[in-house]
Amino acid sequence: MIETHSSSLKTDQMFINLGPQHPSTHGVLRLGITLDGEVIVKAEPDVGYLHRGTEKLCEVRGYHHCVVVTDRWDYVSAMTNNLVFCLAAEKLMGLEIPARANYLRVAMCELNRIASHLLFFGTYGIDIGAFTPFLHAFREREMVLDLFEMVCGARMTYNYIRLGGVMADAPPGWADKTSEFLKYFKTKLREYDDLLSFNPIFLDRTKKVGIITAEQALDWGLSGPNLRGSGVSYDVRKTFPYSIYDKLDFKVCVGEAGSCWDRYYVRMREMAESVKIVEQCLAALPSGDIMAKGVAKIPTPLPGEAYAHVEGARGDLGIYLVSDGTSCPYRLHVRAPSYINLAILQEALVGLRVADMIAVLGSIDIVLGEVDR
Amino acid sequence: MIGYFQTIYRGFADTFKGLAVTWRHLFKPSITVNYPLAKLKPYERFRGALLFDAVTCIGCNLCVKACPSDCIALENQKTPEGKKIAKVNWYSIDFGKCNFCRLCEEACPTKPKSVWHSLDYETVFYARNQMSRIWQQGNPWMGTYYDAGEKIYKTPEGDQIPIEEIPSRR
Incomplete structure (x- = not known):
C-alpha cells in the first residue's frame, strides 16, 4: 500500500468520474474514482447503462427466439453465447446433436475466440498508447x-447455433478458406509479439502493474484469461468438457504473476491454441446431418431446470434455465463473466496511480453488453 | 550507469523491431477499398435488408410467428363475403425492430421465398416513419413507406445498392 497521507502537507481528496462516455471504458462503464494526488484510494464501478433486460425478454x-437475444450479450463473441444457451436448452429437451453440427459449433466458437482476443489485442494497444497493433488486429479480425x-x-x-444443431452447413470452399486463414494467422502471431x-x-507499462494474486482472483470469482493470468489452471473446456472438447488436444495457457502483461499474454497464447483446435476440427469434420431429428418448430420442454456453462472468450459463461412446461422459459439467468471480472477493479485499482488505471481496466477485457445484459 | 545505457539501447532496438513490421507493409498492396466509389459484394448468405414479393406471398402468417421481435404484420385480402384468401392486402416490416436474424426467411414456405434477405447493406432511413416499410400489390421488392404529412406512400430514398442487379439467393 502506498502512503496516501502526508502529515506535513494537508491534501484534499478528489473525486473524478471516468465514463460513461470515456473511450477507454470499452463501452458505457462509469468508474467513480477517489484520488489522493495521483493515487487511487477508492474505485467504484457503476454499471447498468446498457441494461436492456434481456433475461426478462x-x-x-x-x-x-431466445437464441437471437443471446447474440446481444457478449456481442464480440456471440457464437459462445448461442452455444451456451443451446446447450442448456438441449439439456432440458434431451436432444442428441449430430457429430457434424458439434464440430462446426466448436470450430465457430474457437474462431470467435480468435476474433474476440484480436479485438482485445488491438484495443489494449490503444489503451496503452500504441495505435499500430489495432490496425494489424482488425485486418485479421476482418478475415475471421x-x-x-x-x-x-x-x-x-x-444466430448460427440453433437448438439441435446449426443454422446451415458450411458452404463449399469455406473449409479451404479457413485453413488458409489459420496458416496465415500463425505467422501474424509472431508479428504481434514483435x-x-x-x-x-x-x-x-504492464509487467508489474495491477497484480492480482491467485488467492484474490479466486476470492472475487474471476474466470477465463483473467484467472489463468494469475496462475490458476482452470478452463471449463478441460475441467468440465462439453460438446467435443474431450476429443480435442489443446493446452490450457497459464500466466505467472497475475499482472496486466500476464493476462494479456495468456490471451495471445490462447489464440495459438484456438488455431490448433480449429485445425483439428477441420481435419476431423465428419459428414452427416447438421440438425438433430425431431426438433419441434416451437419447442416446449418438460418442466425442469438445467445449467450449462462454457469457456467463453471472457471466462466461465453459464446459463441457468428453468422451464415450466410452456413454450417460453420460466426463468433464465446468465452468469456473465465480464460482470464478475469487473468487480475486482474495486480492489485491484486501489493504490495504483491514475496513469495505470486504464492499463488495468483494459487488461480485464470487459464487454458492457454482457455486464449489463 | 551501464544499466541505464542498456535500457536506452533496448528501447531503441525494440522500437526498430516494431518499425520493421510496419515497414514491410509499405511494399504490400492496400487491403482497403475506396468505399463509396468501390463497393465490396457480400457473400451469398449475407443478411441484408429484407425484401418482400407481394405476388408470391400466400399470407400464411408463418413469418409473423417466426419473428422474435414482432416486427412483421400483414393483412390478407378478402372476398366480398369477407372470407380471407391466400393473398396479402398489405405487408409491413418495422426495420426499427428488425434483428436481421433470418428466421422469417427460413419460415417462409413459398418457392421462391416471398420474404428474404437481400445483399443490400446500405439501407438508410432519414426519419422514423421511413423505418416501417409497407408493401401492397404491385409495389417493388424494396417496398414503400407512409408519409403521414402528405398522406401518400413513397418509395425509399437514399443511395442504395440497386437490388435487381445483385443476384439474390431467393
Whole structure:
C-alpha cells in the first residue's frame, strides 16, 4: 500500500468520474474514482447503462427466439453465447446433436475466440498508447468475420447455433478458406509479439502493474484469461468438457504473476491454441446431418431446470434455465463473466496511480453488453 | 550507469523491431477499398435488408410467428363475403425492430421465398416513419413507406445498392 497521507502537507481528496462516455471504458462503464494526488484510494464501478433486460425478454419469447437475444450479450463473441444457451436448452429437451453440427459449433466458437482476443489485442494497444497493433488486429479480425459472413450471413450477431444443431452447413470452399486463414494467422502471431508483446515500453507499462494474486482472483470469482493470468489452471473446456472438447488436444495457457502483461499474454497464447483446435476440427469434420431429428418448430420442454456453462472468450459463461412446461422459459439467468471480472477493479485499482488505471481496466477485457445484459 | 545505457539501447532496438513490421507493409498492396466509389459484394448468405414479393406471398402468417421481435404484420385480402384468401392486402416490416436474424426467411414456405434477405447493406432511413416499410400489390421488392404529412406512400430514398442487379439467393 502506498502512503496516501502526508502529515506535513494537508491534501484534499478528489473525486473524478471516468465514463460513461470515456473511450477507454470499452463501452458505457462509469468508474467513480477517489484520488489522493495521483493515487487511487477508492474505485467504484457503476454499471447498468446498457441494461436492456434481456433475461426478462427471454421469459416472453420462445426458446428458438431466445437464441437471437443471446447474440446481444457478449456481442464480440456471440457464437459462445448461442452455444451456451443451446446447450442448456438441449439439456432440458434431451436432444442428441449430430457429430457434424458439434464440430462446426466448436470450430465457430474457437474462431470467435480468435476474433474476440484480436479485438482485445488491438484495443489494449490503444489503451496503452500504441495505435499500430489495432490496425494489424482488425485486418485479421476482418478475415475471421468474413468466414462467419460466408457461413451464416452476419458479422456480429450470428444466430448460427440453433437448438439441435446449426443454422446451415458450411458452404463449399469455406473449409479451404479457413485453413488458409489459420496458416496465415500463425505467422501474424509472431508479428504481434514483435510489435507489442515484448516491446520494452509496453512491458514497462504492464509487467508489474495491477497484480492480482491467485488467492484474490479466486476470492472475487474471476474466470477465463483473467484467472489463468494469475496462475490458476482452470478452463471449463478441460475441467468440465462439453460438446467435443474431450476429443480435442489443446493446452490450457497459464500466466505467472497475475499482472496486466500476464493476462494479456495468456490471451495471445490462447489464440495459438484456438488455431490448433480449429485445425483439428477441420481435419476431423465428419459428414452427416447438421440438425438433430425431431426438433419441434416451437419447442416446449418438460418442466425442469438445467445449467450449462462454457469457456467463453471472457471466462466461465453459464446459463441457468428453468422451464415450466410452456413454450417460453420460466426463468433464465446468465452468469456473465465480464460482470464478475469487473468487480475486482474495486480492489485491484486501489493504490495504483491514475496513469495505470486504464492499463488495468483494459487488461480485464470487459464487454458492457454482457455486464449489463 | 551501464544499466541505464542498456535500457536506452533496448528501447531503441525494440522500437526498430516494431518499425520493421510496419515497414514491410509499405511494399504490400492496400487491403482497403475506396468505399463509396468501390463497393465490396457480400457473400451469398449475407443478411441484408429484407425484401418482400407481394405476388408470391400466400399470407400464411408463418413469418409473423417466426419473428422474435414482432416486427412483421400483414393483412390478407378478402372476398366480398369477407372470407380471407391466400393473398396479402398489405405487408409491413418495422426495420426499427428488425434483428436481421433470418428466421422469417427460413419460415417462409413459398418457392421462391416471398420474404428474404437481400445483399443490400446500405439501407438508410432519414426519419422514423421511413423505418416501417409497407408493401401492397404491385409495389417493388424494396417496398414503400407512409408519409403521414402528405398522406401518400413513397418509395425509399437514399443511395442504395440497386437490388435487381445483385443476384439474390431467393
